[in-house]
Amino acid sequence: MMQIISFLLALLIANAAAFAPFGVVSDRSRTICFAKHANDKGAKWAKSKRPKKSSPADINRKPVVYELTSMVKPAEFTISSEPATSVAKSG
Known part of the structure; x- marks a missing residue:
């Protein structure tokens, strides 16, 4: 009889732990990082x-020089010597 009660108690605890929130069960860091680098x-x-x-032809190639x-x-x-003319807005 004692074995049955202890088995049922263990089963009840296992089921209750399955539905507990994540933060209650574990004190691990809440940040999850899957990146390796x-x-x-x-x-x-792009580079x-x-x-x-x-x-060697590529390595020793000089850049192209453009004439400015x-x-x-x-x-x-x-610049003109005429007086300034006003421009009216259209529309």
């Missing part, structure tokens, strides 16, 4: 995916 962000990730310079004299900026404003 931090992930690279956009530019760093790691670019092809590597492996051949070929790029002439157009005149945006011109």
